[in-house]
Amino acid sequence: xxxxxxxxxxxxxxxxxxxxLRLLLPDGLATKTDQQLYCNNxxxxxxxxxxxxxxxxxxxxxxxCDLGIVGHNVLLERKIEFESSxxxxxxxLEIIExxxxxxxxxxxxxxxxxxxxNLISLNDxxxxxxxxxxxxxxxxxxxLYANIIYLSGSVEIAPRLNIADIxxxxxxxxxxxxxxxxxxxxxxxxxxxxxFRSATLSVKKQEILNLWLQQLGREGESNx
Ligand code: PRP
Ligand code: ZN
Numbered sequence: 001x002x003x004x005x006x007x008x009x010x011x012x013x014x015x016x017x018x019x020x021l022r023l024l025l026p027d028g029l030a031t032k033t034d035q036q037l038y039c040n041n042x043x044x045x046x047x048x049x050x051x052x053x054x055x056x057x058x059x060x061x062x063x064x065c066d067l068g069i070v071g072h073n074v075l076l077e078r079k080i081e082f083e084s085s086x087x088x089x090x091x092x093l094e095i096i097e098x099x100x101x102x103x104x105x106x107x108x109x110x111x112x113x114x115x116x117x118n119l120i121s122l123n124d125x126x127x128x129x130x131x132x133x134x135x136x137x138x139x140x141x142x143x144l145y146a147n148i149i150y151l152s153g154s155v156e157i158a159p160r161l162n163i164a165d166i167x168x169x170x171x172x173x174x175x176x177x178x179x180x181x182x183x184x185x186x187x188x189x190x191x192x193x194x195x196f197r198s199a200t201l202s203v204k205k206q207e208i209l210n211l212w213l214q215q216l217g218r219e220g221e222s223n224x
Contacts (some may be wrong), residue, residue, distance in 0.1 A: 006047070024069075053070050111182060127148050
């Protein structure tokens with residue numbers, strides 16, 4: 001990628017894609033088609049690549065991309081997952097700004113007929129989630145023990161399939177829970193989209209970033 005431009009990784013499809021593009025591209029330039037995985041407009045100081053959101057923290061940590069936009073929940077999950085691995089650079093990712101869209105919470109939810117009184121009710125349960133590291137951390141911090149069942153999506157179906165007793169998944173409006181006869185009982189994290197950066201940008205890229213943030217009308221300058 002060119003040294004005179006920043007590369008930004010954003011979600012290819014999903015909840016954050018539209019708002020991310022609106023933030024990054026001036027009106028009228030958001031011409032991406034579903035199949036296009038990059039956007040390199042010569043008039044912009046940024047190149048955009050479209051990837052799975054789960055991959056974005058590592059792409060930025062490994063300096064394949066300079067900046068990323070993900071839900072804070074995704075960044076936190078990846079930070080725990082890779083904190084003790086060789087990919088230590090993931091610790092050094094820096095949040096530039098909380099973006100005020102993509103708001104959601106990560107919550108435990110139980111089937112309507114599950115008898116829940118407090119967190120202790122979760123002991124010995126099988127919990128389906130796409131966020132095993134955040135859930136594990138929460139359980140340990142609260143002296144709870146449960147079995148975590150990882151599913152990458154459609155987590156709400158797990159109790160019906162009897163592969164889990166309860167779930168811990170993202171809730172926005174609550175309609176997916178409702179449609180699957182699940183009841184939210186405890187939220188462990190509130191999240192929104194964040195713009196974050198690699199800690200090791202060159203001086204040149206740092207300058208481009210600060211100028212670009214000013215052009216976008218974003219407030220704080222980003223310092224290494
Ligand atoms: C997300 C999330 C919940 C749902 C929450 O799923 O994982 O399932 O949206 O939104 P709601 O509270 O407004 O119903 P997504 O559509 O991203 O699908 P996936 O998790 O199956 O990939
Ligand atoms: Zn889901």
